[in-house]
Amino acid sequence: MMRRWKAAFVLAALLAAQGAAAQNLRIGLREDPDILDPTLSRTYVGRIVYMALCDKLFDINERLDVVPQLATGYIWEDPKTLRITLRDGVQFHDGERMNAEAVVYSLNRHLTMQGSFRRSEISEIEAIEIVDPLTVRIRLKNPSAAFLATLTDRAGMIVSPRAAEAAGRNFGANPVCAGPFRFVERIAQERIVTERFEQYWDRARIHFQRVIYTPIPDNNVRLANLQSNAIEFGERMEPDDVRTAQRSRNLRVVPVEELGYQGITINIANGSGANPAFRDARVRRAFDLAIDRAAINQVVYEGMYTPTRQPLPPANPYHVRDFAPPARDVARARALLREAGVTSPVAIEMTVPNNPDLRQVGEVIQAMVREAGFELRLRATEYASALQSSVRGEYQTFLTGWSGRTDPDGNTYQFMRTGAGQNEGRYSNPEADRLLDAARTELDVERRRALYADIMRIAVAEDVSRIYLWHRKNIMIHSTRLIGYLPVPDGLVRLQDMRLQ
Numbered sequence: 001m002m003r004r005w006k007a008a009f010v011l012a013a014l015l016a017a018q019g020a021a022a023q024n025l026r027i028g029l030r031e032d033p034d035i036l037d038p039t040l041s042r043t044y045v046g047r048i049v050y051m052a053l054c055d056k057l058f059d060i061n062e063r064l065d066v067v068p069q070l071a072t073g074y075i076w077e078d079p080k081t082l083r084i085t086l087r088d089g090v091q092f093h094d095g096e097r098m099n100a101e102a103v104v105y106s107l108n109r110h111l112t113m114q115g116s117f118r119r120s121e122i123s124e125i126e127a128i129e130i131v132d133p134l135t136v137r138i139r140l141k142n143p144s145a146a147f148l149a150t151l152t153d154r155a156g157m158i159v160s161p162r163a164a165e166a167a168g169r170n171f172g173a174n175p176v177c178a179g180p181f182r183f184v185e186r187i188a189q190e191r192i193v194t195e196r197f198e199q200y201w202d203r204a205r206i207h208f209q210r211v212i213y214t215p216i217p218d219n220n221v222r223l224a225n226l227q228s229n230a231i232e233f234g235e236r237m238e239p240d241d242v243r244t245a246q247r248s249r250n251l252r253v254v255p256v257e258e259l260g261y262q263g264i265t266i267n268i269a270n271g272s273g274a275n276p277a278f279r280d281a282r283v284r285r286a287f288d289l290a291i292d293r294a295a296i297n298q299v300v301y302e303g304m305y306t307p308t309r310q311p312l313p314p315a316n317p318y319h320v321r322d323f324a325p326p327a328r329d330v331a332r333a334r335a336l337l338r339e340a341g342v343t344s345p346v347a348i349e350m351t352v353p354n355n356p357d358l359r360q361v362g363e364v365i366q367a368m369v370r371e372a373g374f375e376l377r378l379r380a381t382e383y384a385s386a387l388q389s390s391v392r393g394e395y396q397t398f399l400t401g402w403s404g405r406t407d408p409d410g411n412t413y414q415f416m417r418t419g420a421g422q423n424e425g426r427y428s429n430p431e432a433d434r435l436l437d438a439a440r441t442e443l444d445v446e447r448r449r450a451l452y453a454d455i456m457r458i459a460v461a462e463d464v465s466r467i468y469l470w471h472r473k474n475i476m477i478h479s480t481r482l483i484g485y486l487p488v489p490d491g492l493v494r495l496q497d498m499r500l501q
Helices: 002-022 044-053 100-112 161-173 219-227 239-246 281-289 293-301 330-340 356-370 383-392 409-416 430-441 445-462
Strands: 025-029 058-060 066-068 071-078 081-086 125-132 135-140 181-187 191-196 210-215 233-237 251-257 261-266 346-353 374-381 397-402 466-471 473-479
Touching: 025 044, 025 219, 044 181, 044 191, 044 210, 066 071, 081 100, 100 125, 100 135, 100 161, 181 210, 219 233, 219 239, 219 356, 219 473, 233 239, 239 251, 239 473, 281 330, 281 466, 293 356, 293 466, 346 356, 346 383, 356 374, 356 397, 374 383, 383 397, 409 430, 409 445, 430 445
Parallel strands: 025 210, 025 233, 346 374, 346 397
Antiparallel strands: 058 066, 071 081, 081 135, 125 135, 181 191, 191 210, 233 473, 251 473, 261 397, 261 466
């Protein structure tokens, strides 16, 4: 691991010497992304790289408004029928035209490809029709308050049908989309290199010849790279980096409230990896009650984050205001273990991403839950590998996060609904399913808000399907030479209008 960090530092230093004149941008990533295929990928850092490679039908702005990107506009013909008009003259990186046929192909690929993580996000689609070369009509099974927002992320990324058909499941090794940069090369754990696409439809706003993404998991090494000008941008830095960066005349700190959360996924019924004790909701509640969220925030994050019990952050209009984190209650936790008939200590394993701050969080939780009767063993794992293991059910608990979406459906449905794409714990409750389905289609804001309050009561308070711990700030630190960065709450680094001076 140390050799990889040193290699990343040396690589960034070499690129620094090459990049000044060519206007290359070097971005230090917190982890190495998983596969670069919009249908199959899951990691947050992958979404950052997609900002170079793959434009979407729609995007969001700093006010969280949905704005056209590959689309030029939309209209709801009726509550279940969405018509989208497309931008003319857009090319994929292989020279093929982006048109209605490509949109239909990409959406159907999301719906039908084995292992798709987009299927549950757009499962409301009943049919997709080509109206003309630059217009598509999407018919839904039910009205959907969430559907348009879903198309602002990977579900709305349009891939080249020719390239995707030729590559099959290997498409992620050489993704071909319609973004401002084309894919050049990837060396796992070292770098992803992209190069300016001269035929990009909005090329006047792109000012870099290359953007190089370098995974640097150690925060101290990432900060050192920023200080030495080996990289110009560090994403998701830690609170204890802020004071150091603020003392530097060459660095700028940009903190933005996130749309997501950090929490613990519990393997309830996903294969042989599930811990039998955690199939009892009382044991899960005991584990939850043994954790002091406020203490974790103070000890690890200097009080900069927001402790939580839910997947919807305070900035989300559907945040359940009276659903506060429970106070730590070791006595009640021990009583619940006795009621469940389990023998203490209950042996549990937690997969922890191999980042210094999350390893420290794991150690703090380990000490806390020991007092309640749990013997927690930590397994530090590279994040993309940990995600793959969670899909296979090869974990008991997993300290992980979700970058969040503007619509509450994006933070709930695919994680809580029976059989949904990212429900790796295999949580299932028919009443929770009914509420999730209703909230997805309810168009009245107040009724929808009440449905999400009921979802929190059942899926979180009673069933403890997951344990939500805190809402982060996306702390971005970049060189003062870099101008034009627009902070958006999703934390993604949009390259339009950015340049070095």
